Amino acid sequence: MCVTIYSIKGEITGIKTDFFTKLKIQAMDSDQQFFEDYNDDLLGSAWTNSDGSFKITFDNSTFSDNWLEKSPEIYLILRSSETGQIIYKTEVIKIDANRKNKTTEVIEIPITIPLDLIENKIRLLSTSTDIYSNNSQRILSAFSSLGDVTTLNNSNAARNFQLLTSSINAWVNYTNESTWKRIGYDGPQVPRYPLKSPDHNHRLTWELTQ
């Protein structure tokens, strides 16, 4: 029997940082609906390397369980390493089936995927890069350990209650910009998201008004 080994050598071009590494690449065989099952075959899978390259190797036993299927019709699925969600599907690549003159043959299939095609989808699917977004989680996490290291039975309960209510009052009222305005507090001198306002200046409001 002729054994044909297929080697997909692919690359996501344009990667500059680790932000985009570790995509899961699945090579699939696009089956037709008159075959016995309606699921496309998984030919193999791999993770991208840090430079965006990947390699998937499989042989014809992976897909030729039907006498009609002489060669695979390959497409790639790119999945997020974190969520598993599909980021991109390539077009189907048809492989020439007329290769019966050798007992063993290696077919190399080069595939290039420009980063531009998938960049936005990766950003949307990836965890938020808003570093301030989960501060309440950080605080809750910190308070869970606070309970572990306090011994309240030796301290004044009324004083502790006062501390708790003061903390809640301070958090609710004095992290609020409308309170700042009412009191006349100058407040922060830079935008909340400085990186999203690259043109923000480094002058202080009270110096500007002088």
Place this chain on the structure above:
Amino acid sequence: MTNCIYGIEKFEHRTENYKLINSDIVCDVDVCIIGSGAAGAILGTKLAESGKSVVILEKGGYYDGESMNQREADMIPLLWKNAGANFTSNLRIAIAQGSCLGGSTVINDAVCFRIPQIVIEQWQRMGVVITTDEWDKANDEVSERINVKEVTEDELNTNAKKLREACGKFLYQGNLIQHHYKNRRNCGPSISDKSLKSCVKCGFCHLGCHYDTKQSMLVTYIHDALVNEKINYKVYCNCRADLITSENGIADGVNATFVDSNGLETYRIRINAKVIIVSTGAIASSNLLQKSNIGGNNVGMGLALHPAPFVMGLFDEEIHGNRGIPMSYTCHEFGVTNGVQKGGFLIESIFLPIFQMALAIPSMGLDHKRMMQNYNRYTMAGIMSRDDSVGKVLISYNGNPKVIYNLSEQTIEDMARGMSILSRMWFNIGAKAIITSHIDAYEIGTKADIPKLKDAVRNNPDGLMLGSAHPQGGNRMGENENECVVDSNCKVFGFDNLYVCDASVFPTALGVNPQLTVMALATITANKIIKNWKSQDISKSLGNICHITQPRYCKTEQISEQFAVVDHNEKLLQSLVNSDEDKIIVGKNWKFNPKTLQIYNNIYWKGFYGRDVDAITTALRYFGGFYKRFGYKNNRIEGVTHPFETQVINAKSIASEKQVPGYGKVVHLEYQDFPFSNAYDLLKIVDENTILGKAFLGQFGRGRELFSFSMSKIYDVDFLTKQDLLTLFNSDELSHKPNEKELIGKWEGMLVSDSSLSPRSQMFYFDYEDGEIDMRYSFANMLHGRSDITITDNSIFRLDDQTPFHDEIRMVTPEFAVGLWISEWSSRNILEPIIQDLLRYYPIKILNSDSLKDKLSFLKNFYLPGIRLPKELGLSFLQVEENEQKETRIGLSYILMRI
């Protein structure tokens, strides 16, 4: 460029070279430094510049200037330790410490005082062998690099000028006070905005410097190392050091975990290093040593905090204390810098952004609202006391540092005096009222009322809301090994290559803001380490990280990933076959290595699921524990898959090597009998002790993947089975009855399950009290009590309390013991004695109620004479034993690790 900061938080842009971590890591390095603050950063850069490869582990994240947006609600959770919720155990003192790359140098007020000569001499008398000359040189070196300069006249804000005016007009004991000066600060040119040559005076120092002008470690030493292509320097952020491992006085590495912002563990790292330096700051350094069982009982003792109450003056005119540098002026008249040998205090100008101010003012309701309305009309200064080293750091049930601290009489008196003096100062220059941090005297209307404030502090010191930004001590430096933790080189006693270098080694409170002294100490220590460097082998330990040879530490995804990339080792198919004997024969099919605390078990392959914490994996781990045993039969390899927790399931299978589409060459495990015949496993043999596997449901080759797993013949005592434990327990060669001395100390207990070891379940404390050994326990942090120690025969060390159960403990190594919490042997139904005891004891002893006893009598219906429970109840923790006399007993088994 190899120098890089690594972390697990995603950023769209970073000033420095930054990469994401996406797997477990093993790292061999010359020097591992834990902590990147005032000490760690300097040690790291200096040692790297001397040619050593350096890794720094930092628990906090990497946030550059552009991330620092001056909002308290955003920045305190990001930059401050415990998101700002960092208190002494009685909640009376809030301790501000940085927990980010650069440590507290990122969030401090940039004040730089040299170590006072009085303190140098006091420390020398306490056994610290560091000369004034060494301190001076180190101070000079650091001061130059971080650009320490006296603040200029235009850098004094209105608040500071008011303090200067108040000091200048204050008569103390008939004389004007003399010693009050502008501070020296570490500010300089920004690395991100070249137009900024020094401080912008925004007033948000302790929310991080947006402009990068504060010369914190982040923009000086760490930056220098990262951009120096000639050195080998890496920083791992979001990385919590869990354990320093050591053997025979050599610290060989650090186990650490990457923890995300929600507190969830993601990846692990093992650092094998020639030298390890702990620089996590006071409190955390003691905690790490305690967790690693290093340093003995001196660790954590002698903590000082520089507790600081504040006094504000209310003026008619607007002060706008928030505008400008918060800390630029100090009154030294009453402090160590003016010759005060014991105690004393500095009066330092300070001002707080609005949220912290609201927290600090101790009033409530409308009073509080009214006071906050006057935010712009306050002057503010703090009384920074040079306190006695009366605090201690203990380790909590969950391994967190617990700070026990009560003000000494001297410190209370200093605070009372300081608050009184400062109140008079503010009144002298026209204040209309005084606001203080004492709950009983938070508003003083006239000078005549100042004695009330003084009395309030003296009579009710608990009413002070205090802040501390300078925890010091806990790992005292000195030459006396019986009193100290480190010597004058900062080297831990008993170790050749383990150092602690940060404020935790200070023998007393410094009396001034400590950052420059910590930096100088790091400079001195780095020079000594470089000078005395002795090369040694690096340990090859993998710690507890996910690695192809120990996939039991991997997450499910990592196992799956390894399965995809690793090649099945066809030459090792025979290693699939287990020992002929299905019972433990110590030395043949079962071995214990006391050095590595690992079990070799060839009776079966013990199965492991991923270490994910999601509900399904956790459930599988606790209730779906399994093993597979293989043998030759009918000229082929046949096996059984057996869950630990039930006798019923025994899935037979045949193993054969096959080429499987998508997976390559693997071992196909074909189950024979219904209902398992509709499932199959694919295995890849990694080495003779390690297998990776995937379970599928459906027809071979087309099945749906269910889960990934691994199997091993070698596993750590963290994964002990009940059978392993009993083997250790019952063997006189492997374990022995402990004597009292061997058990002295703290022990962490974990229940043993066949499927998985549980998290910490109990703590045991053995100590001497009045010459007799005393044993205390804490179970699940809820049930506390004492046990009596009895020795029933030559082999049993027994602990009894007032329950139907008792503990039996056997010592395996000095650091590791095994135990049973178990009932007495009984020929009756095993539940009967327990229920009898419940009926007899609890209603009488605890509730003393006969009527309740009657009500509980229904429990008798639950035991039936003559009916025995099966040996395994399907409960993964339960230990049921039967002896030759057909007596049974029931209980739990556990391991004890010394902490």
